[in-house]
Amino acid sequence: MEDIMRLKPIEAAQQFIFKHFPNCQGTLLAGSVVRGEATDTSDLDIVVFDKDLISPYRESFIDFGWAIEVFVHNLTSYKHFFESDCEVARPSLPRMGSEGIILKDDGIIEPIKKEAKEILDQGPKKWSDETIKTKRYFITDALDDLIGCKYRAEEIFIANTLAELVSEFYLRSNLQWIGTSKWMVRSLKQYDRKFANHFVEAFDVLYRTGDKNKVVQLVDKVLEPYGGQLFDGFSLGKNQPQ
Structure with missing residues (x-):
């Protein structure tokens, strides 16, 4: 055209x-x-x-x-x-x-x-405590994969998954709408431009240099108000005793 x-x-x-x-x-x-x-x-x-x-x-x-x-x-x-x-x-x-x-x-x-x-x-419906707990687990799991990854090709796509999970968690836990692709960053900027800049910087550094520290710090900051990273003791679908 x-x-x-x-x-x-x-x-x-x-x-x-x-x-x-x-x-x-x-x-x-x-x-x-x-x-x-x-x-x-x-x-x-x-x-x-x-x-x-x-x-x-x-x-x-x-x-x-x-x-x-x-x-x-x-x-x-x-x-x-x-x-x-x-x-x-x-x-x-x-x-x-x-x-x-x-x-x-x-x-x-x-x-x-x-x-x-x-x-x-x-705004969207408030997440339940159980949903927040589940999301914390999957973010922790992705972060652990990223930290331990030794292959650059795999690291890139783990980071992609982690970025989506973290942006979703930050927005939904603050009762904000989310987005995908370009709307992921746009949604963050609409709610909290300062956080959005930190978010972009952390993943930009990771993609350019392989340095994971800023991403780890970002994840910890996002999860800290809700109890931090979660792995030990988490269960999904387990029948509870009557």
């Missing part, structure tokens, strides 16, 4: 909707172009609401000079996706609903945007 052929995001999105979904009840443009974070490879994320839709779907296009991801829902299906996103604490659709720019509205969008914002403001 050449830049000379690329329309401005809102113009491209509006023309796309007119071409592909002329009879829909409402649409939102969301994603990086709305947040001012677009890059040369960013696409347009468009949410479409259509009362005649039987089942929701996602589809990809290249049109009007853009890669376009479209998320199509009826006025019932989006609620299920709001709920399922909240269950895993990754509010993809609520975030798009809340931040999205209205492209078309037959009187349905504002209530949806309000619902999405309320979900985001409420």
Whole structure:
């Protein structure tokens, strides 16, 4: 896709909707172009609401000079996706609903945007003590693997797993939404920029130099308020005496 052929995001999105979904009840443009974070490879994320839709779907296009991801829902299906996103604490659709720019509205969008914002403001469900205990164990196990690893190839992927576990633990234990891939760091920055910088630095040093000390210190800091590392005595699925 050449830049000379690329329309401005809102113009491209509006023309796309007119071409592909002329009879829909409402649409939102969301994603990086709305947040001012677009890059040369960013696409347009468009949410479409259509009362005649039987089942929701996602589809990809290249049109009007853009890669376009479209998320199509009826006025019932989006609620299920709001709920399922909240269950895993990754509010993809609520975030798009809340931040999205209205492209078309037959009187349905504002209530949806309000619902999405309320979900985001409420935050995810609090972890139980048992869940925290289990997560502490898996973080400890991954950290032990990292510390003892003598093979660089294996070390890289152990570190990947540990980074995901630690970011998830820090955010969920503080009643915050989580993310994957680029949203892992974005979620950390949104909640605690100082911690996010320490987090990135620790793993950056590990990946560049192989020095594990900053990662070990980071993990200990994250787990310390909840009892620290956990291995001895942990059990999972064991029947308790009556």
